[in-house]
Amino acid sequence: xxxxxxxxxxxxxxxxxxxxxxxxxxxxxxxxxxxxxxxxxxxxxxxxxxxxxxxxxxxxxxxxxxxxxxxxxxxxxxxxxxxxxxxxxxxxxxxxxxxxxxxxxxxxxxxxxxxxxxxxxxxxxxxxxxxxxxxxxxxxxxxxxxxxxxxxxxxxxxxxxxxxxxxxxxxxxxxxxxxxxxxxxxxxxxxxxxxxxxxxxxxxxxxxxxxxxxxxxxxxxxxxxxxxxxxxxxxxxxxxxxxxxxxxxx
Amino acid sequence: xxxxxxxxxxxxxxxxxxxxxxxxxxxxxxxxxxxxxxxxxxxxxxxxxxxxxxxxxxxxxxxxxxxxxxxxxxxxxxxxxxxxxxxxxxxxxxxxxxxxxxxxxxxxxxxxxxxxxxxxxxxxxxxxxxxxxxxxxxxxxxxxxxxxxxxxxxxxxxxxxxxxxxxxxxxxxxxxxxxxxxxxxxxxxxxxxxxxxxxxxxxxxxxxxxxxxxxxxxxxxxxxxxxxxxxxxxxxxxxxxxxxxxxxxxxxxxxxxxxxxxxxxxxxxxxxxxxxxxxxxxxxxxxxxxxxxxxxxxxxxxxxxxxxxxxxxxxxxxxxxxxxxxxxxxxxxxxxxxxxxxxxxxxxxxxxxxxxxxxxxxxxxxxxxxxxxxxxxxxxxxxxxxxxxxxxxxxxxxxxxxxxxxxxxxxxxxxxxxxxxxxxxxxxxxxxxxxxxxxxxxxxxxxxxxxxxxxxxxxxxxxxxxxxxxxxxxxxxxxxxxxxxxxxxxxxxxxxxxxxxxxxxxxxxxxxxxxxxxxxxxxxxxxxxxxxxxxxxxxxxx
Numbered sequence: 001x002x003x004x005x006x007x008x009x010x011x012x013x014x015x016x017x018x019x020x021x022x023x024x025x026x027x028x029x030x031x032x033x034x035x036x037x038x039x040x041x042x043x044x045x046x047x048x049x050x051x052x053x054x055x056x057x058x059x060x061x062x063x064x065x066x067x068x069x070x071x072x073x074x075x076x077x078x079x080x081x082x083x084x085x086x087x088x089x090x091x092x093x094x095x096x097x098x099x100x101x102x103x104x105x106x107x108x109x110x111x112x113x114x115x116x117x118x119x120x121x122x123x124x125x126x127x128x129x130x131x132x133x134x135x136x137x138x139x140x141x142x143x144x145x146x147x148x149x150x151x152x153x154x155x156x157x158x159x160x161x162x163x164x165x166x167x168x169x170x171x172x173x174x175x176x177x178x179x180x181x182x183x184x185x186x187x188x189x190x191x192x193x194x195x196x197x198x199x200x201x202x203x204x205x206x207x208x209x210x211x212x213x214x215x216x217x218x219x220x221x222x223x224x225x226x227x228x229x230x231x232x233x234x235x236x237x238x239x240x241x242x243x244x245x246x247x248x249x250x
Numbered sequence: 251x252x253x254x255x256x257x258x259x260x261x262x263x264x265x266x267x268x269x270x271x272x273x274x275x276x277x278x279x280x281x282x283x284x285x286x287x288x289x290x291x292x293x294x295x296x297x298x299x300x301x302x303x304x305x306x307x308x309x310x311x312x313x314x315x316x317x318x319x320x321x322x323x324x325x326x327x328x329x330x331x332x333x334x335x336x337x338x339x340x341x342x343x344x345x346x347x348x349x350x351x352x353x354x355x356x357x358x359x360x361x362x363x364x365x366x367x368x369x370x371x372x373x374x375x376x377x378x379x380x381x382x383x384x385x386x387x388x389x390x391x392x393x394x395x396x397x398x399x400x401x402x403x404x405x406x407x408x409x410x411x412x413x414x415x416x417x418x419x420x421x422x423x424x425x426x427x428x429x430x431x432x433x434x435x436x437x438x439x440x441x442x443x444x445x446x447x448x449x450x451x452x453x454x455x456x457x458x459x460x461x462x463x464x465x466x467x468x469x470x471x472x473x474x475x476x477x478x479x480x481x482x483x484x485x486x487x488x489x490x491x492x493x494x495x496x497x498x499x500x501x502x503x504x505x506x507x508x509x510x511x512x513x514x515x516x517x518x519x520x521x522x523x524x525x526x527x528x529x530x531x532x533x534x535x536x537x538x539x540x541x542x543x544x545x546x547x548x549x550x551x552x553x554x555x556x557x558x559x560x561x562x563x564x565x566x567x568x569x570x571x572x573x574x575x576x577x578x579x580x581x582x583x584x585x586x587x588x589x590x591x592x593x594x595x596x597x598x599x600x601x602x603x604x605x606x607x608x609x610x611x612x613x614x615x616x617x618x619x620x621x622x623x624x625x626x627x628x629x630x631x632x633x634x635x636x637x638x639x640x641x642x643x644x645x646x647x648x649x650x651x652x653x654x655x656x657x658x659x660x661x662x663x664x665x666x667x668x669x670x671x672x673x674x675x676x677x678x679x680x681x682x683x684x685x686x687x688x689x690x691x692x693x694x695x696x697x698x699x700x701x702x703x704x705x706x707x708x709x710x711x712x713x714x715x716x717x718x719x720x721x722x723x724x725x726x727x728x729x730x731x732x733x734x735x736x737x738x739x740x741x742x743x744x745x746x747x748x749x750x751x752x753x754x755x756x757x758x759x760x761x762x763x764x765x766x767x768x769x770x771x772x773x774x775x776x777x778x779x780x781x782x783x784x785x786x787x788x789x790x791x792x
Contacts, residue, residue, distance in 0.1 A: 078648075103550075124541075
């Protein structure tokens with residue numbers, strides 16, 4: 001579903017945010033992306049989403065190269081940044097309608113999907129109010145709804161659980177699984193290692209812009225915890241050294 | 251004092267500086283923030299020098315040099331309001347950093363004063379830039395007082411700047427009070443209140459012009475009558491200039507006190523309820539009784555267009571600042587129709603003069619056209635539309651729509667509004683001034699082409715000079731380099747057309763229209779080409 005090959009991105013001033021990163025997310029997988037602050041997670045996600053240009057490598061989403069076929073790649077992708085800023089001058093329902101129009105979601109389908117996800121996140125009652133009156137958590141929920149109604153093949157999320165109440169977090173995890181069960185994939189970054197450990201089929205750990213560990217969650221965690229593994233990597237592992245844990249054929 | 255200066259530093263930087271867009275080149279970063287302030291300053295300096303010189307050289311020989319000072323002092327008080335009257339609301343009563351500000355061990359008065367003083371410093375720059383050239387002209391025309399007079403004028407400016415700052419504070423405070431109580435009608439109140447203030451400013455300006463406009467006193471050399479006319483309309487200005495030129499130190503000190511003390515008092519008065527007001531502004535009353543009905547469907551292009559429209563009509567600062575010339579054009583056209591009879595009589599009197607009168611009448615269509623184009627060029631919609639995306643730009647960038655479609659919606663919306671205004675105004679003006687249908691056709695075509703040029707060029711200029719991290723929309727709309735540059739671009743275009751008309755003077759309006767139309771069409775194509783090539787790359791780099 002997602003193939004990143006030797007992705008490199010250097011910002012002005014020479015800071016290499018991502019250095020020769022390669023990984024693959026297969027259909028049906030929930031793939032966690034973990035790293036310290038400034039490791040390159042957001043840069044990677046934004047490059048995959050087609051928001052950020054990059055200097056080297058290639059990214060394909062469902063067979064579409066994000067540089068050569070940006071519109072086709074974006075059509076099957078939904079991206080949410082951390083702390084998503086939305087159009088405050090629109091009401092919740094108008095924002096969802098806007099997204100549905102942009103993604104050409106048929107009228108009947110959008111009606112059902114908006115109703116389903118708005119009920120799930122308990123946001124139906126406030127959809128008529130302007131987004132400017134929403135709390136941070138409500139905005140996060142609305143942003144998630146706007147992503148789910150697109151029924152994306154690849155869902156990219158940057159810190160999706162920040163600001164969500166426990167019920168909303170639970171619902172989000174449920175819907176992420178739904179996407180994967182329908183043949184899609186989820187690629188998300190998080191600092192909440194417990195969630196990553198429980199939810200993700202695979203995990204990639206990035207440090208200093210380089211991938212240092214990638215593979216199935218159970219293989220990476222082993223008998224320890226993801227927290228311990230992460231701390232060990234953060235302290236000891238040379239960023240130039242990537243460990244790919246062998247995976248069994250599905 | 252340290253805390254106050256720290257707050258003032260942050261407030262001023264917030265008002266002026268920007269970090270520029272991520273990935274932007276240094277040149278682009280430099281053109282924003284301080285760059286736009288420099289541009290505004292240059293415009294002020296040019297206006298002041300031009301007006302001061304014109305008035306000074308006309309009134310000086312008639313012994314009315316002090317009237318020039320009165321006019322420029324009045325301008326120095328009112329003109330900065332055009333740029334800052336809405337700024338106090340967003341700067342002083344901003345709730346974005348509410349938690350931080352209210353938790354600081356600093357009094358509410360200090361916080362308010364620091365924010366206001368940041369605005370004051372910006373106004374002070376404008377006031378001094380308007381007064382100093384007037385002072386120089388005063389000295390050049392033999393007004394007396396030497397360098398001491400100039401220094402006194404600078405000191406006067408320091409106190410005079412408190413007046414527009416206070417007006418902006420009162421306006422911002424009243425708006426904020428209304429909004430805090432009636433949040434649902436926030437945009438409506440802001441728009442209505444702003445229109446009222448603008449109407450008030452226009453009445454003041456008309457009064458100001460009328461006090462010059464009777465002209466009879468000037469023509470007969472009756473400067474006393476002229477002085478009394480202006481002084482009668484704006485007495486404090488007359489007192490100030492009399493005290494300056496007297497000089498009367500005690501009167502001057504009293505006037506300085508009248509500028510400063512009300513400012514401090516009103517600021518203190520507002521500070522008593524500052525925390526309460528900010529908290530009320532930050533609280534949002536959320537209705538939770540919405541029932542999901544039928545969800546409408548539309549095209550992606552339509553969605554983009556509707557979003558632009560919603561943003562424009564739903565943001566009072568955007569509507570009033572970027573679209574005010576639409577209101578003025580339509581209002582002026584309607585007034586022209588109402589006074590068609592008077593206009594007809596006036597044109598008839600000109601025609602009766604003979605060949606000279608006929609020649610003057612032949613200038614009427616191009617003059618009306620150029621006035622129309624001047625106001626059409628003052629619509630700043632597309633030239634801020636990229637900056638206004640701000641932190642929500644990611645929504646457009648990750649959407650499966652081509653960049654061309656995004657550009658089409660932004661420039662197209664600007665062109666749509668301008669086009670509708672021109673299509674409405676031109677027939678009205680044609681009727682009011684009894685022009686030929688051919689003149690109307692020429693004005694329509696040239697007006698539409700010019701609107702298209704400003705819409706597309708404005709969007710490109712915004713891509714060159716984006717301001718993506720402004721704290722609020724008002725700062726983008728009022729202090730963007732893209733607005734200033736687009737405005738200058740429009741002025742240069744209109745100036746170019748004026749020059750073209752005079753160059754082709756003997757060939758008539760028809761031929762001028764054809765040539766001007768061809769030039770505008772080529773420029774439009776160039777602008778569209780630039781947008782589709784360089785513009786796409788600039789957008790991708792945002």
